[in-house]
Amino acid sequence: xxxxxxxxxxxxxxxxxxxxxxxxxxxxxxxxxxxxxxxxxxxxxxxxxxxxxxxxxxxxxxxxxxxxxxxxxxxxxxxxxxxxxxxxxxxxxxxxxxxxxxxxxxxxxxxxxxxxxxxxxxxxxxxxxxxxxxxxxxxxxxxxxxxxxxxxxxxxxxxxxxxxxxxxxxxxxxxxxxxxxxxxxxxxxxxxxxxxxxxxxxxxxxxxxxxxxxxxxxxxxxxxxxxxxxxxxxxxxxxxxxxxxxxxxxxxxxxxxxxxxxxxxxxxxxxxxxxxxxxxxxxxx
Numbered sequence: 001x002x003x004x005x006x007x008x009x010x011x012x013x014x015x016x017x018x019x020x021x022x023x024x025x026x027x028x029x030x031x032x033x034x035x036x037x038x039x040x041x042x043x044x045x046x047x048x049x050x051x052x053x054x055x056x057x058x059x060x061x062x063x064x065x066x067x068x069x070x071x072x073x074x075x076x077x078x079x080x081x082x083x084x085x086x087x088x089x090x091x092x093x094x095x096x097x098x099x100x101x102x103x104x105x106x107x108x109x110x111x112x113x114x115x116x117x118x119x120x121x122x123x124x125x126x127x128x129x130x131x132x133x134x135x136x137x138x139x140x141x142x143x144x145x146x147x148x149x150x151x152x153x154x155x156x157x158x159x160x161x162x163x164x165x166x167x168x169x170x171x172x173x174x175x176x177x178x179x180x181x182x183x184x185x186x187x188x189x190x191x192x193x194x195x196x197x198x199x200x201x202x203x204x205x206x207x208x209x210x211x212x213x214x215x216x217x218x219x220x221x222x223x224x225x226x227x228x229x230x231x232x233x234x235x236x237x238x239x240x241x242x243x244x245x246x247x248x249x250x251x252x253x254x255x256x257x258x259x260x261x262x263x264x265x266x267x268x269x270x271x272x273x274x275x276x277x278x279x280x281x282x283x284x285x
Contacts, residue, residue, distance in 0.1 A: 075249030
């Protein structure tokens, strides 16, 4: 199954023009409300909790966010069909998973930390990277706001600003620079987090981690758990592809892969990939 995932993963960024038939969908979605969907699963975090404890015992300032970012990156790596973006008449299938993580900032538009090639960063490296990058992201937001307030008068007309923003929104380069190739929002004081507006093909919302009663082998047990929501844009993919991505992410969180990675023993573990969605298995489900 890992060979199957590798066969579908591009060796480098691939950008192709959409066929003229598919452009009708893009144009239709530009004048009609954009349809999408939300898929939600309750996830058992027993193994993930053990991984978090190991990281902290090693003296690393690890949080649940690090584990969710890592699981999402590995999930996309193993469900490559879900890792894509559409802007205008072009589709991007990225060679690397650039996670865009929402960070609490000074405005209602949360700044986004881009974690490049997150699928290649094991947990200790990811913790170290984010420990420096999160404060830098907040500082950058402060500088950007100061610059915008100082120079915003250069383009005083709203119609011109909106035209510029619409043009930038059609640029895959700009969208990737702004939010990466996959967006994550973590909100720790509510059960469900569902980002309704996003700029990647799919986005993940993460709610509060807490003990909940779950059914295990037909018996009610109390386990640490979280509600994961995966939101998808129908302009980019259908719900079946998004479900494969969600399933791949959950497999990482519910297995002992993150625990082994936290212990420094990840090289011996390779989870099975999620088979790509085809016409055959779409009909058989």
